[in-house]
Amino acid sequence: MRVLILTGAGISADSGLGTFRDAGGLWTRYPLEEVATPEGWRRDPAKVMEFYNARRAQAAAAVPNPAHEALARLEAALDGGVTIVTQNVDSLHEAAGARNVIHMHGRLDGALCAVCEHRWPAPVRMAPADPCPACGAPATRPDVVWFGEMPYRMEAILAALSQADLFVSIGTSGEVYPAAGFVEEAAAQGIRTLELNLEASRGSALFDEARQGPASTLVPVWVAEMLGD
Numbered sequence: 001m002r003v004l005i006l007t008g009a010g011i012s013a014d015s016g017l018g019t020f021r022d023a024g025g026l027w028t029r030y031p032l033e034e035v036a037t038p039e040g041w042r043r044d045p046a047k048v049m050e051f052y053n054a055r056r057a058q059a060a061a062a063v064p065n066p067a068h069e070a071l072a073r074l075e076a077a078l079d080g081g082v083t084i085v086t087q088n089v090d091s092l093h094e095a096a097g098a099r100n101v102i103h104m105h106g107r108l109d110g111a112l113c114a115v116c117e118h119r120w121p122a123p124v125r126m127a128p129a130d131p132c133p134a135c136g137a138p139a140t141r142p143d144v145v146w147f148g149e150m151p152y153r154m155e156a157i158l159a160a161l162s163q164a165d166l167f168v169s170i171g172t173s174g175e176v177y178p179a180a181g182f183v184e185e186a187a188a189q190g191i192r193t194l195e196l197n198l199e200a201s202r203g204s205a206l207f208d209e210a211r212q213g214p215a216s217t218l219v220p221v222w223v224a225e226m227l228g229d
C-alpha cells in the first residue's frame with residue numbers, strides 16, 4: 001500500500017501554529033504581498049525577515065500534536081509506503097519522527113543564499129546582510145517559497161503521486177496551486193482520495209470521501225483504521 005499525504009496549516013493548528021485563511025489567520029493580520037512575495041522582499045527585506053524570524057521562533061516552540069504523531073506511526077508501519085508532502089514550513093512532521101517529508105514550500109529552519117543558492121540551517125534570528133557561508137555574499141533569505149516562485153521538488157511529488165494507491169489531504173483549504181490540484185491529478189489516475197479537514201475545503205466535492213473535524217482527532221482514527229488497530 002502506497003499513500004501520498006498532503007498536509008497544510010490545519011494539521012499544525014492544534015500545535016498552536018496559526019493557519020492563513022481562517023478567522024484571525026496570518027493573511028488576515030499581515031498583507032501577504034508585503035511579506036511573502038519576491039517584490040515584498042525587494043521592497044523591504046528587513047520587514048520580511050522580521051516576519052519570518054517571528055514565525056521561526058513560534059514554530060521552534062511548538063510541539064507535534066497527535067495528527068503529526070499518527071502520520072509518523074503510519075510511515076513506520078508501512079515501511080517506505082508513505083510520502084508526506086507538506087505545504088507547511090514548520091518541521092513538526094520531522095519532530096514527530098516522520099522521515100520521508102517533502103517541503104514543497106520550503107522550511108523556516110532553512111536559510112538560502114539569494115546569490116549562489118547555498119542552503120544551511122537557519123539561525124534563530126536571520127538578517128538580510130548575514131554573509132552566505134559558501135560565497136560570502138550578504139544575501140541571506142529564508143528558504144521558503146514565496147507567491148510567484150516555483151514550489152520545490154514538483155517532479156518528485158508528481159512521481160510519488162502517480163505511484164500512490166491512496167491520496168489523503170489533511171488540513172488545507174485547497175486555495176493554493178499546485179497543491180490544490182493534486183486531488184484532480186489523483187482522481188484522473190484512478191487513485192482513491194480522502195480529505196480530513198476541519199471543514200469542507202474548496203475541493204471537498206472532488207474527493208471520494210471527506211471527513212470534517214480537527215486533524216488531531218481525525219488523523220489518529222484514520223491511521224488506526226489503516227493499521228487495523
Ligand code: APR
Nearest residue numbers: 008009010013019020021087171172173176198199214215
Ligand atoms: N484540523 C484540521 N483542519 C483545520 C484545523 C484543524 N485543527 N484548523 C483549521 N483547519 C483547516 C481550515 O478549515 C482550512 O481549510 O485548515 C485549512 C487551512 O487553510 P489555509 O489557512 O489556507 O492554509 P493552507 O491550506 O495550508 O494554505 C496553503 O497558502 O499562503 C500559502 O504558503 C502558504 O502553504 C500555505 C498555502
